[in-house]
């Protein structure tokens with residue numbers, strides 16, 4: 197059934213060894229990473245979704261659909277405009293079934309991929325011979341070179357999907373189950389537009405916005421979970437996918453609505469010796485939920501203030517060490533340390549020895565340069581520091597970073 201004009205099988209970079217996927221031409225860029233797909237499916241499993249099949253009316257190479265079907269043990273229907281990509285999707289459902297030793301499972305024998313227009317609900321219902329949809333997942337295609345990420349650029353268009361599938365989605369409870377997988381670059385105004393489209397079609401239903409990050413300080417996905425898959429009283433959440441394929445993701449929840457997230461502001465007071473500074477995951481900060489998380493890892497009554505609240509290295513100052521509850525907490529911080537000294541000379545080949553002497557006097561045997569330096573000199577200065585400090589007896593690690601409240605550098609012991 198799989199034709200040889202498909203690109204060859206590709207090991208999913210975030211899939212267990214041996215789980216390989218077919219990706220139709222151009223579908224690689226759009227495919228959901230397997231680990232993200234499974235993580236979502238496991239969280240949908242905790243929701244009370246209606247009976248029926250899972251529908252993905254723009255299924256691409258079917259990776260997300262296959263994860264849902266396998267984890268929820270439910271049949272799925274995927275619809276895809278491109279013939280070649282649809283064939284890849286059918287192959288991927290099968291490959292997941294085989295990999296998970298589910299060749300005999302009902303979900304696999306009853307799942308279908310249709311080549312066609314995902315907005316044509318009537319024909320698809322007839323072709324797939326289904327009567328009710330349990331849950332609708334939609335990850336519309338977006339132009340690769342889009343500047344605006346406008347809703348009208350999405351294919352298929354959300355209003356047509358909602359209007360044409362609405363009657364097949366309504367559950368006994370009256371609340372549909374919808375997951376809209378959108379661009380992380382949507383503006384606040386575009387998110388408002390999406391919410392309005394959902395309300396216009398389905399009325400006042402519960403909604404949870406989710407920012408998903410696979411690390412590197414990037415938000416990879418922004419999704420809206422609505423109706424039966426929304427989390428009661430959670431308006432927003434941030435999900436950091438584990439760096440380990442089988443690891444637990446870390447979820448940070450916020451009660452507030454997305455549009456009540458307040459912008460962060462930078463404090464004006466200078467940092468002091470013995471204070472702590474921490475660089476927080478940039479994706480968490482841009483989701484607006486960093487303060488929710490900080491309140492869970494800072495000691496009681498320890499206040500913090502933002503020194504930098506945007507960009508790739510958001511930074512806070514605080515007076516006690518962060519208290520991590522689990523591994524998921526530690527990956528929310530790029531680095532954390534206690535200020536031991538200030539270094540005022542401009543860092544260069546001529547002054548790096550002075551910095552090494554200061555570090556040695558503090559018992560620091562390894563000092564990482566995190567200050568803003570030209571890439572021409574950074575590696576050279578780093579290796580000089582390494583050479584000058586390597587015979588130190590003491591065992592503290594440390595880092596040097598720009599002080600956002602002055603023109604000096606902060607010399608910190610890592611905690």
Ligand SMILES: C[S@@+](CC[C@H](N)C(=O)[O-])C[C@H]1O[C@@H](n2cnc3c(N)ncnc32)[C@H](O)[C@@H]1O
Nearest residue numbers: 227228254256257260277313314335337351352
């Ligand atoms: C972002 S991809 C989906 C990726 C998928 N979620 C995965 O995990 O692999 C969107 C897909 O929608 C398809 N598409 C666009 N318009 C469509 C339409 N009207 N009906 C069905 N599929 C459509 C595109 O060809 C593309 O493959």
